[in-house]
Amino acid sequence: MNAVDAWLTDRRETIFEELKRFVRIPSVSTDPAYKGGVVEAAEFVAAALRTAGLADARVRTTAGHPVVTAAWRGAPGKPTVLVYGHFDVQPPDPLEMWRTQPFEPEIRDGRLYGRGASDDKGPMLIPVKVAQAFLACSGALPVNMVFLFEGEEEVSSAHLEDFVAANRDYLAADFVLSADGAQWRADLPSVITGSRGICALEITVRGAAKDLHSGRHGGAVANPIQALARLLSGLHDDDGRVAVPGFYDAVIELSRVELDAVANLPWSEADYLASVGAPASVGEAGYTMLQRNWLRPTLEFNGVSGGYAGPGKKTVIPAFAQAKITCRLVPDQKPEAITRAIADVLRARAPKGVTVEVKIETGGAGPYALPSDHPGLALAEEVLREVTGVAPIRVRMGATVPIGEIFKRVLGLDTVFFSFATSDEDYHAPNEFFRLASLATGLKAWRLYLQRLGA
Amino acid sequence: MNAVDAWLTDRRETIFEELKRFVRIPSVSTDPAYKGGVVEAAEFVAAALRTAGLADARVRTTAGHPVVTAAWRGAPGKPTVLVYGHFDVQPPDPLEMWRTQPFEPEIRDGRLYGRGASDDKGPMLIPVKVAQAFLACSGALPVNMVFLFEGEEEVSSAHLEDFVAANRDYLAADFVLSADGAQWRADLPSVITGSRGICALEITVRGAAKDLHSGRHGGAVANPIQALARLLSGLHDDDGRVAVPGFYDAVIELSRVELDAVANLPWSEADYLASVGAPASVGEAGYTMLQRNWLRPTLEFNGVSGGYAGPGKKTVIPAFAQAKITCRLVPDQKPEAITRAIADVLRARAPKGVTVEVKIETGGAGPYALPSDHPGLALAEEVLREVTGVAPIRVRMGATVPIGEIFKRVLGLDTVFFSFATSDEDYHAPNEFFRLASLATGLKAWRLYLQRLGA
Numbered sequence: 001m002n003a004v005d006a007w008l009t010d011r012r013e014t015i016f017e018e019l020k021r022f023v024r025i026p027s028v029s030t031d032p033a034y035k036g037g038v039v040e041a042a043e044f045v046a047a048a049l050r051t052a053g054l055a056d057a058r059v060r061t062t063a064g065h066p067v068v069t070a071a072w073r074g075a076p077g078k079p080t081v082l083v084y085g086h087f088d089v090q091p092p093d094p095l096e097m098w099r100t101q102p103f104e105p106e107i108r109d110g111r112l113y114g115r116g117a118s119d120d121k122g123p124m125l126i127p128v129k130v131a132q133a134f135l136a137c138s139g140a141l142p143v144n145m146v147f148l149f150e151g152e153e154e155v156s157s158a159h160l161e162d163f164v165a166a167n168r169d170y171l172a173a174d175f176v177l178s179a180d181g182a183q184w185r186a187d188l189p190s191v192i193t194g195s196r197g198i199c200a201l202e203i204t205v206r207g208a209a210k211d212l213h214s215g216r217h218g219g220a221v222a223n224p225i226q227a228l229a230r231l232l233s234g235l236h237d238d239d240g241r242v243a244v245p246g247f248y249d250a251v252i253e254l255s256r257v258e259l260d261a262v263a264n265l266p267w268s269e270a271d272y273l274a275s276v277g278a279p280a281s282v283g284e285a286g287y288t289m290l291q292r293n294w295l296r297p298t299l300e301f302n303g304v305s306g307g308y309a310g311p312g313k314k315t316v317i318p319a320f321a322q323a324k325i326t327c328r329l330v331p332d333q334k335p336e337a338i339t340r341a342i343a344d345v346l347r348a349r350a351p352k353g354v355t356v357e358v359k360i361e362t363g364g365a366g367p368y369a370l371p372s373d374h375p376g377l378a379l380a381e382e383v384l385r386e387v388t389g390v391a392p393i394r395v396r397m398g399a400t401v402p403i404g405e406i407f408k409r410v411l412g413l414d415t416v417f418f419s420f421a422t423s424d425e426d427y428h429a430p431n432e433f434f435r436l437a438s439l440a441t442g443l444k445a446w447r448l449y450l451q452r453l454g455a
Numbered sequence: 456m457n458a459v460d461a462w463l464t465d466r467r468e469t470i471f472e473e474l475k476r477f478v479r480i481p482s483v484s485t486d487p488a489y490k491g492g493v494v495e496a497a498e499f500v501a502a503a504l505r506t507a508g509l510a511d512a513r514v515r516t517t518a519g520h521p522v523v524t525a526a527w528r529g530a531p532g533k534p535t536v537l538v539y540g541h542f543d544v545q546p547p548d549p550l551e552m553w554r555t556q557p558f559e560p561e562i563r564d565g566r567l568y569g570r571g572a573s574d575d576k577g578p579m580l581i582p583v584k585v586a587q588a589f590l591a592c593s594g595a596l597p598v599n600m601v602f603l604f605e606g607e608e609e610v611s612s613a614h615l616e617d618f619v620a621a622n623r624d625y626l627a628a629d630f631v632l633s634a635d636g637a638q639w640r641a642d643l644p645s646v647i648t649g650s651r652g653i654c655a656l657e658i659t660v661r662g663a664a665k666d667l668h669s670g671r672h673g674g675a676v677a678n679p680i681q682a683l684a685r686l687l688s689g690l691h692d693d694d695g696r697v698a699v700p701g702f703y704d705a706v707i708e709l710s711r712v713e714l715d716a717v718a719n720l721p722w723s724e725a726d727y728l729a730s731v732g733a734p735a736s737v738g739e740a741g742y743t744m745l746q747r748n749w750l751r752p753t754l755e756f757n758g759v760s761g762g763y764a765g766p767g768k769k770t771v772i773p774a775f776a777q778a779k780i781t782c783r784l785v786p787d788q789k790p791e792a793i794t795r796a797i798a799d800v801l802r803a804r805a806p807k808g809v810t811v812e813v814k815i816e817t818g819g820a821g822p823y824a825l826p827s828d829h830p831g832l833a834l835a836e837e838v839l840r841e842v843t844g845v846a847p848i849r850v851r852m853g854a855t856v857p858i859g860e861i862f863k864r865v866l867g868l869d870t871v872f873f874s875f876a877t878s879d880e881d882y883h884a885p886n887e888f889f890r891l892a893s894l895a896t897g898l899k900a901w902r903l904y905l906q907r908l909g910a
């Protein structure tokens with residue numbers, strides 16, 4: 001056995017205990033009541049890095065929760081990887097749904113249960129322990145490594161961009177290797193090659209200055225709900241395409257090879273529909289369900305309101321009605337351009353008798369796609385195949401992971417996702433768990449990845 | 456001067472004081488806290504009728520608030536009128552908007568201010584005082600009269616139909632003369648020749664079994680808000696007509712004369728739009744605003760809800776979305792037939808990937824139209840012209856007054872509206888008032904009406 005692997009295998013129980021101590025810290029970033037927990041987790045991570053042999057590891061302040069950095073640049077001429085992960089966690093609610101307490105981790109059936117075990121404390125501890133093993137065994141790492149762990153991933157990495165922009169030199173690297181970004185399925189290794197961006201807006205349709213009696217006034221003036229329904233239904237055509245001029249202009253057409261790769265993945269649409277309780281697959285014509293969810297942009301209505309929503313009836317023509325809209329974006333759609341195109345078309349299509357106001361929400365995020373020929377991606381596939389015995393598949397994410405686009409735009413770096421969580425591990429839900437077998441696989445995979453990269 | 460008019464004029468101040476005592480009784484029918492007030496008002500009315508000389512006047516129980524009846528059938532061979540009115544009132548809220556207390560009536564500038572002064576205590580006291588004057592002056596009424604005053608008009612006359620059906624013989628008459636049903640404007644006398652009916656339903660569109668993350672699932676499954684918007688926008692065509700097969704089938708086409716009568720009324724659309732703060736008049740093509748509001752049926756959306764309505768954004772594809780719909784109906788549309796037609800079309804048009812549930816609300820009411828050649832209507836117009844010096848106009852109501860349709864269907868009687876309230880008197884709002892000049896005009900008009908009818 002490889003000496004580094006042996007070092008890690010010998011300390012298997014110690015690493016489990018270290019992860020349990022990490023999970024015990026309630027580092028809920030969204031809730032100010034847990035502010036101290038996030039700081040405690042940052043200090044835990046900095047201490048773990050120093051113990052690993054990364055002497056400059058330290059907690060660094062931002063306008064929000066702290067980040068933790070460390071760097072080892074003792075391999076001149078070798079590549080440099082920027083390792084990313086996060087130590088903040090989702091809120092534990094609803095507490096009554098947990099079999100054991102969220103911040104009292106427990107091992108059952110080869111799984112470590114606890115909030116953050118899978119997202120992202122287990123996965124982010126892996127590169128720290130692997131670096132420690134290399135330094136313990138040989139006094140050196142096979143490549144240069146910079147570590148950046150943040151405490152705000154669960155609140156949209158709100159201050160990460162500012163920190164990255166202010167620390168370009170410290171973070172300089174060849175690419176990002178992310179310990180966050182769960183694999184698609186537990187039964188099949190996968191690499192993520194992109195995520196969709198997001199933008200959001202809100203539309204308000206106003207009619208009369210006040211709510212009106214629908215008998216005394218019905219037929220005389222415009223009904224804002226009717227006008228809103230007309231505007232919303234005009235945003236998609238009969239084929240499920242977004243009917244906004246310019247919406248698809250920046251979309252990079254995918255090759256037949258890329259589309260087929262997704263179409264040919266092992267995937268049961270029927271099982272998926274059963275799992276979410278939906279009667280049918282619906283969306284843009286001409287694409288499979290996974291193609292639509294991963295590769296195509298969408299325009300979704302997240303909320304609608306107006307008039308009376310209580311029990312029974314109230315005979316009112318409401319003064320206004322509203323809807324919330326988000327789009328998921330694919331390369332090279334820009335959030336600002338898309339919200340502007342939608343706002344323009346909504347205003348231009350305002351029916352007679354109403355006024356249309358569009359509010360564009362801030363905090364959009366761009367889509368991200370890793371170039372399919374990136375050497376860091378090929379290496380990830382090679383390593384996964386070796387340690388699992390199964391050839392990994394390439395997947396995308398329908399959801400939004402801001403860091404890929406931020407690292408690309410601010411530092412010019414691509415991100416290779418190399419997490420050993422899987423998407424079935426109930427992160428963001430009660431009874432989150434991390435498979436201890438995945439921890440072992442991950443330790444071996446990161447060791448091999450770094451070694452091959454440095455060879 | 457006519458002796459009956461003289462009797463009433465001599466007692467002008469006494470009648471004001473009696474109306475003030477009546478208004479002082481807080482007979483709010485919708486609020487159980489005022490139950491005793493409604494009973495007290497019923498007893499006040501019964502006592503007033505007995506004082507007038509109607510010995511059999513009494514308070515009669517129903518499953519809800521009581522009604523008050525009295526009958527005088529001492530003129531065999533003469534017509535019989537069933538006089539209708541109501542002694543319950545709207546809630547006084549918002550209290551802080553009243554200049555004086557709602558149940559402490561006060562006379563200012565020739566107006567009696569107080570809750571119920573205009574709707575309907577002032578107007579309904581008029582026929583009682585006129586009957587008293589006839590009996591005092593001559594010991595007889597010029598026609599047979601039956602009085603039916605209810606305590607539930609402000610809660611949709613919930614138990615009136617049952618009471619009327621159970622008392623057909625007692626209520627037998629030639630037609631109904633209603634002291635309720637305000638005139639259109641204060642500057643122009645008018646007679647009401649009809650009101651629209653109402654029916655209501657609620658639609659629920661369901662997609663997946665639970666709310667889904669719009670990134671992880673967007674593009675894969677149907678969005679219920681999108682499906683609802685499509686269904687709602689399909690209920691009207693581009694000309695503002697209701698696009699439901701069968702919706703207009705039972706509508707009795709109006710003659711050119713009837714349409715022109717409304718089109719030629721003195722009416723400023725611009726003033727109306729300014730009064731409600733609406734930018735334009737909107738509705739079914741081919742009709743004027745008043746024609747649409749009075750003579751044409753409508754389908755209005757009273758509420759819409761689904762997904763997230765709070766501040767900011769929540770990236771959810773909601774499990775369901777809902778809308779509330781009411782229609783205003785014209786002769787001979789039936790509430791049951793219309794709700795069925797709408798429910799059928801909504802279910803038939805259900806988009807792929809969602810299910811559509813339609814709940815039909817009970818408590819619909821039919822439309823009512825008084826035959827244009829009804830002799831009671833012609834007499835009302837003649838009397839109004841004589842007492843005001845101005846020829847009255849014929850108007851309809853866009854709103855729903857269930858009694859017209861109930862009396863027609865249950866007793867076979869038409870209803871002539873002969874109220875001396877006007878629609879600007881802030882009933883259902885703070886600072887409700889009744890013009891004392893209207894009280895005087897009404898006393899004279901009812902005296903003349905009854906005398907001419909008996910001649």
